[in-house]
Amino acid sequence: MPKLRIDDQEIEVLEGMTVLQAAELLGIEIPVFCYHRKLSIAGNCRMCLVEMEKSNKPIASCAMPASEGMVIHTQTPMVKKARQGVLEFLLINHPLDCPICDQGGECDLQDITMAYGSDASRFNLNKRAVPDKDFGPLIETAMNRCIHCTRCIRFANEIAGVPELGAVGRGEMMEITTYVQKTITSELSGNMIDICPVGALTSKPYSFRGRSWELSNTPSVDVMDGVGSAIRVDVRGREVMRILPRQNDAVNEDWISDKIRFAYDGLKYQRLDRPYVRGKDRHLHSVSWEEAFGKIAEHLQDIPGDHMAAIVGDMVDAEAIIALKDLMAMIGSSHIECRQDGARTLSSPRCSYLFNTTIAGIEQADFCLLIGTNPRWEAPLVNARIRKSYLLTGLPVVSVGPFHELGYPVNHLGDDPLILERILKGRHPICTQLQNSKHPMMILGQGALRREDGQSILFLARQMAEKYAFVQTTKPQLLEHWNGFNVLQTTASRVGALDLGFIPSRTGYGLKEIMESISQKKIKAVYLLGADEIDMELLKSAFIIYQGHHGDRGAAVADVILPGAAFTEKPGTYVNIEGRVQRALKAASPPGEAKEDWKIIRALSEKLGLELPYNTLEEVRARLVEVNPLFDELDTVQRAPWQEFGEKSDIHAVPFKSVIENFYMTDSISRHSITMAKCSLEILGGQKRANVDG
C-alpha cells in the first residue's frame, strides 16, 4: 500500500487509488469538473491540477495513481496559478448568463470560479455559439454553457447503458449531442442533470420555476418502485418543486429513476382535498369529516365484521397499514389483502418475498438468472447495479421471460416457464455454466408470481436455489451465507405490508375470494387504502370506502372518499425490496382537508366505537415494533433465514408476461403527471400508453 504526503500530511492508501482520492480522505478539497466518483476517469477538465515534487509541471490529480513516496502540494502559488488559468480557459466560451441560468446557486463552475478563479477575463473576442439539442421531454439543454467535461456521455455509456450521447467534432468545434437529435431512451436520464457541473443540462419541467436557495429540502424515500431510493424533496411553500437523489451506496448510489424525479407534478392535479360521500343521485358530494365518518358508521352498523374487506395499495406507509390492520381486527374481519396485483406471495417465511442478495450484493454475484422480470422498468436502480456488475466482472445474465433490452447482454432462453423445470433437472445447456458459478443469483419478478401457479413457481425456484449454489446452506440459523434467491417486488408498500402480515389468515379471503364474495354478497363493504390497481368493476356492488390522495380508479367507484396524504406530505415508514426499513419525512402539508393516513383511520376507529390504542406517531411506531421487531432497525438489512416455502404442483405452460406496460405511468401520482404523459408519448412512442381510466 503506497504511502504519500499531501500538504505535509502523511497518508497510506489502497493500491490503485488516485492522488485526488487520497486528498479527499485527508479532507483536502481539490476542485473538479470532469471527475465523478461513480464514473470512469476522463481527466479532460484539468481543474484538479496539483503540484508534485520532482515534476516540473502540475499533474492532474484525478488521473494520477497515488504511489510510494509522492509529495503533493495543493496550496502552492503554482497550483493557484494553474487553477486560475484553467478557469480562465473554461470561461472563454462560457456565457455569463448566471442570472438567467437554472443552475445558478448550485453550479460547480460558479462556485469554483468564486473560490479559485480570477476576477476578470482577458478574452475579448466573440464567444462561440452552439445550437441547443433536443434531448426529449425531461432534459433542457443550453449547449453554450457546456464545458465538455463529458460526464453525461460517460453516464449514458456506463451507468445507463444507452450509448446514445457522444462528442462530435473536436477542439473548439466539439459538441455534445445524440445521433441526429434523438430523444434519450433511459429510465435514468434525469441523473445527467445532476452530474452536469454547469447549466448545460437542466430539468425541463423545473426550468425557470425556482431558485435553489428558495427551496427547503426534506429527506424522503422513493415510493414509485420497491427499491426505496433515497431522495430529497425540495418544496417551496406547499408545492413540491423538484425531487433529487440523496447518496445511499447501499441502495441507489447517486442515482434515482426518472419516474420519481419527474412525476411530482402529478401531486398537483386531481387531488382529493376534502371528504366526499356519494349521494342518492349517484354523484359525489363534498362533505365534512364528521359527515363522512357518520356515513361510514351508519353503513357498517348493519354489516357483520367478517362481511368487510380491506385492500392496501402500492404507496402506503407502514403506519397506515398497521392502523388499518388493527382496525380490521377490531371490526372482526380477516379479509385483508396487500397483493392487489394478485401475486401469490405469502407473508412467511420472510426470505420468500425479499431481495435476499441485497442490492449492493449484486456486485458479488457471478451469475444472474432473471425469471419473468424486466428489471429495467420494474426497478431501474437494480438494473443499473446489474449493469455495473456486468461492467466490473462480466456478470453473465440469463433470462427466462419476455425479452427486454436491458442495457447489457442477456442470454434470453425463452419465455416458457417449463424451461425452469429443465434447468432444475439439469437438462438445459445453461446448467453447466450454473454449476460452475460460485455466487449465482436469481431474480424472480412479479411476472412469475402474479400467476395462478405462482406458488408452484416459488417452489420450483426454491428447489433450484437449493440444488445449485444460489443458497449455500439450508440451515436456517446460519445467516452469513450467500443467498442468491431474490424476489423483485415492484411496489413500495408490499414488503412492509407483508412484514406486518397484511394478508388474509387461513379463514380470510384473498383478492380473488374478495372479488367473488362481493358478487355473492358475502362481502358488503370494502376499505381501499390507496388501492387503485384492481379491477374496480368487480367491486362496484359493495360499499366502497376509498382513502387516498388522488381521484384515480378507486375514488371513481367509491361511496365515501377520505382524503389522505401523498408520500411527500406525511412522515412514513417504508420497507424496500431488501427488507430495509426506511423513513420518509414530511416535506409539505397535504392539500385542503386531507390528513395523514394513520390519523384518518385512528379517527374513524373512534367513530366506530373501536378506539385504536395509539394517539401519536411515536405510539403508532411503537406498535409497528410490537408487531414486528424488524421495524426497530432503520436503514439496515436484517437477513432473513432460509426456510421452506412454495407448494409443489404443476407449472402451467403459459408464457411469462411483463407486469409493467408503461414505465412512466404505474401509480396514481405518475398517471396524473403531465411530464410522465409526455414521456409516454415521446419516449415510448405512444403505442404503449397506459390505459388510464377516465
Add this chain to the structure above:
Amino acid sequence: MKKVPIQKREPIRLTSQEDFKTFSFSMENEKKVKEILRRYPEERQASAILPLLDLAQRQCGGWLPKSAIEAVTEMLAIPLMRGYEVATFYSLFNLNPIGKYHVQICGTTPCMLRGSEDLKKACENHLRIRCGETTKDGIFTLSEVECIGACVNAPAVQINDDYYEDLNEESFLNIIVDIEEGRETKQGSAIGRQGSAPLKRDEHVKK
C-alpha cells in the same frame, strides 16, 4: 485512393445522402474488410474502425454518407454514436459530398510562413470557389487543413492521396490546370528537391 487516371474535365454529378440510402461494401472491398479485420485481435475488432471508415469513404467517392457509418459500426458491433464521433473527429473523413479532386491546402504555421495564404488566394481565384466549396462541375473541392506533416517542404498541398510540395502560386496553378486538362501531374517537390534534403544556402531564397 487508387490512382484515378486523370481525364479531361467533364462535369461530374455530385452524390448525396439520397444516393446512399443503404451501404454495403463492394465485392472487392469485402475482401479488404476481411483482411483489415484480421489485423486486430478477436475482442479488439472495434479498432478496425479507422481503416474501415476510410475504405468506405473511398468506395463512396471521397466522402462518408450516414449509411456507411451505420454499416461500419454495425459490422464492428459498436454503438452508432461511437462511429459518428470518430467520423466527425478526424478532418480526413468528409461527411458531406465532395468533388473528384479534394485540394487540401495546409494552413498551419510553417506553410503559412512560406506562403500558403497566397496559394489559397490564387486557387480560389482560379477555381472561382472559396475554401470549403466545390466547383459547379463537381471536379474540385477546396479546403484549408491543419498540418499535413510536410513542413520541411512547405508550403504543401494534398490533392486526394498525393502531396505537392515546395509550391509557389505559379507551380501550384500549373498543377491545377494540368488536372483540369487531363495531364499527368508531378507529385512531390515542385523545385526538384530530393526528399527533404536541404537546399544550397541561397537556393530557397532564389525560389
